[in-house]
Amino acid sequence: MKLSNTLQRRVIIEELRKVKSHPTADELYQLVRQRLPQVSLGTIYRNLELLSEDGQIQKLELTGKQKRFDGNIKEHYHMRCSNCGCIVDVEDKEIDAIHDNLQVLVERNGFDGFRLELIGRCSRCGNT
Amino acid sequence: MKLSNTLQRRVIIEELRKVKSHPTADELYQLVRQRLPQVSLGTIYRNLELLSEDGQIQKLELTGKQKRFDGNIKEHYHMRCSNCGCIVDVEDKEIDAIHDNLQVLVERNGFDGFRLELIGRCSRCGNT
DNA sequence: ATAAGAATAGTAATCATTATTAAAATATTG
DNA sequence: CAATATTTTAATAATGATTACTATTCTTAT
Known part of the structure; x- marks a missing residue:
């Protein structure tokens, strides 16, 4: 509808x-x-x-x-900041590549899909 | 304590x-x-x-x-059944391999870690 | 055994989310 | 455009998962 x-x-x-x-x-x-x-x-x-x-x-x-x-419907990854808990978009060629590899591997092993959530520090929280 | x-x-x-x-x-x-x-x-x-x-x-x-x-503290993966929602352990050599690849890739790109949740059908729910 | 600290059962409170409902807005049809 | 049907809304209540509170009981270390 x-x-x-x-x-x-x-x-x-x-x-x-x-x-x-x-x-x-x-x-x-x-x-x-x-x-x-x-x-x-x-x-x-x-x-x-x-x-x-x-x-x-x-x-x-x-x-x-x-x-x-x-609001962005384009598929992309998210990282959760291990310090403040916020979610930030990940724009990363290599992650896109691993996504494709994972997809193949996961399907080859009989799974339907996966959810991947990256963990790191957002720019506000720095690298310490 | x-x-x-x-x-x-x-x-x-x-x-x-x-x-x-x-x-x-x-x-x-x-x-x-x-x-x-x-x-x-x-x-x-x-x-x-x-x-x-x-x-x-x-x-x-x-x-x-x-x-x-x-109750099992050994690190291992979990799959969520897309039909019934249950969680089952995943024992899979290839998933272990991808885990190691992901770990390297993810760290090389400045992330601290990741969470991976597989999606599929549990044995009760079958492959349909 | 006793005193100090930790854990318990029972209950209330909180937080995120979903359901209910009568009134209002929107869409459809002649 | 007017009449009707459908959808959506605001407000509120209800639910489900989790956490907080508290007086009493249990553990642990002297």
């Missing part, structure tokens, strides 16, 4: 695409509220689910108790 | 080591209750955390909203 074009939905998409922080539903709620003070948290949750089912945004399958969302 | 030797703690470890199902805290609570009917769910949670900090059991870093625990 096609999704209706509602103001709330438009603002949710816009705000999600503005940020690169892979927000949780609640974080996005805070952003959307600045433009639509009456918006309800349930609306955020419902739309994030619907929009990700519809392929307009990405629901991230990551460890941790909160779901996170990404 | 060293952990005291309590009956509850012993039974929790024993029951966890008996099963290969990577239970959640609540699932383990059901098992422990059969031997200690007065045990409290809080005791299960607290001890699972303490025991994993102490290295006596493994807390699994997996996607999904519930934490899971493993």
